Amino acid sequence: MTISLTLLEYLEWAGVDYEVIPHKYTENSLQTAKTAHVPANKLAKCVLLEDENDYLMAVLPADHRIKLSSLHRQLNRNLELASESEVAYLFSDCDIGAIPPIGQAYGYEVIVDDSLTGCDDIYFEAGDHRDLVHLSGRDFREIMGNARQGHFSQQA
Numbered sequence: 001m002t003i004s005l006t007l008l009e010y011l012e013w014a015g016v017d018y019e020v021i022p023h024k025y026t027e028n029s030l031q032t033a034k035t036a037h038v039p040a041n042k043l044a045k046c047v048l049l050e051d052e053n054d055y056l057m058a059v060l061p062a063d064h065r066i067k068l069s070s071l072h073r074q075l076n077r078n079l080e081l082a083s084e085s086e087v088a089y090l091f092s093d094c095d096i097g098a099i100p101p102i103g104q105a106y107g108y109e110v111i112v113d114d115s116l117t118g119c120d121d122i123y124f125e126a127g128d129h130r131d132l133v134h135l136s137g138r139d140f141r142e143i144m145g146n147a148r149q150g151h152f153s154q155q156a
Contacts, residue, residue, distance in 0.1 A: 004093040004127025010105035016139040021123070021132040028097070029062035032125070036132050043132070044116055044124040044140075046101040048087050049079040055090070057103035059144075060113040064153035071111070071152045094127040102143060110147035117141065117149060 003020055011018050023036040033040040040063035047058045047066050056079060058066055071079055084096055091099050091106065101124050103110035116122065122140040123132045135143075 002126065002128065002131055003133065004091075004100060006093050006105050007100045007102060007127055007133070010102060011133070011143075014143045016135060016143060018139070019134040020126060021134055022130060023132060025129050027129065029125075032129070032132065033062050033123075036123070038123045038132065038134075041115070042119050042121055042123055044101045044112075044122055046099045046103075046124075048082040048090070048099065050082045050086070051077045051079050053077070055082060055086075055108050057099075057101060057106075057108050057110045058113070058152065059101040059103075059110060059116065059147070060153040061115055061155075063156055064113065064115065065156045067152050067154060071150070074150045074152065075111070075148075091127075094125075095129055098125040098127055098129050100124055100127055100133065104143065104146060110144065111152070112144055112147045112149050113153045114149055114151045115153065 026032040029045040033043045041061045043062035119137045
């Protein structure tokens with residue numbers, strides 16, 4: 001697999017410049033950053049959460065851990081991790097663990113951790129464990145324009 005079709009169509013529709021960076025297979029975002037030689041604090045990972053109402057994509061740096069209690073307080077929602085079977089169903093054109101953080105492409109609400117908002121470059125999984133997408137920070141902020149922002153992670 002390369003870049004997911006849903007993501008590819010969205011990036012083309014948005015008209016942003018992007019680069020696909022191939023890398024050796026990795027199993028987690030920190031390995032990906034190391035293998036692809038990109039800063040872990042500029043590699044955006046996605047954590048799919050859910051509550052009784054809907055799904056939420058939380059986007060944070062690869063070298064951070066999500067603080068669910070912070071999200072609970074900020075959003076007044078009792079969120080929990082979505083199951084792997086739900087992730088596989090909702091993101092059928094992606095490998096589990098390699099979901100692109102562009103929730104708008106998939107029709108889901110997104111919240112982006114504040115620690116990513118000032119980055120000059122952003123990298124993220126293209127939908128598999130062998131390719132990254134590289135965007136300028138400006139383009140990332142533009143396509144994430146409707147996403148909420150907040151502080152809900154801490155460096156691991």
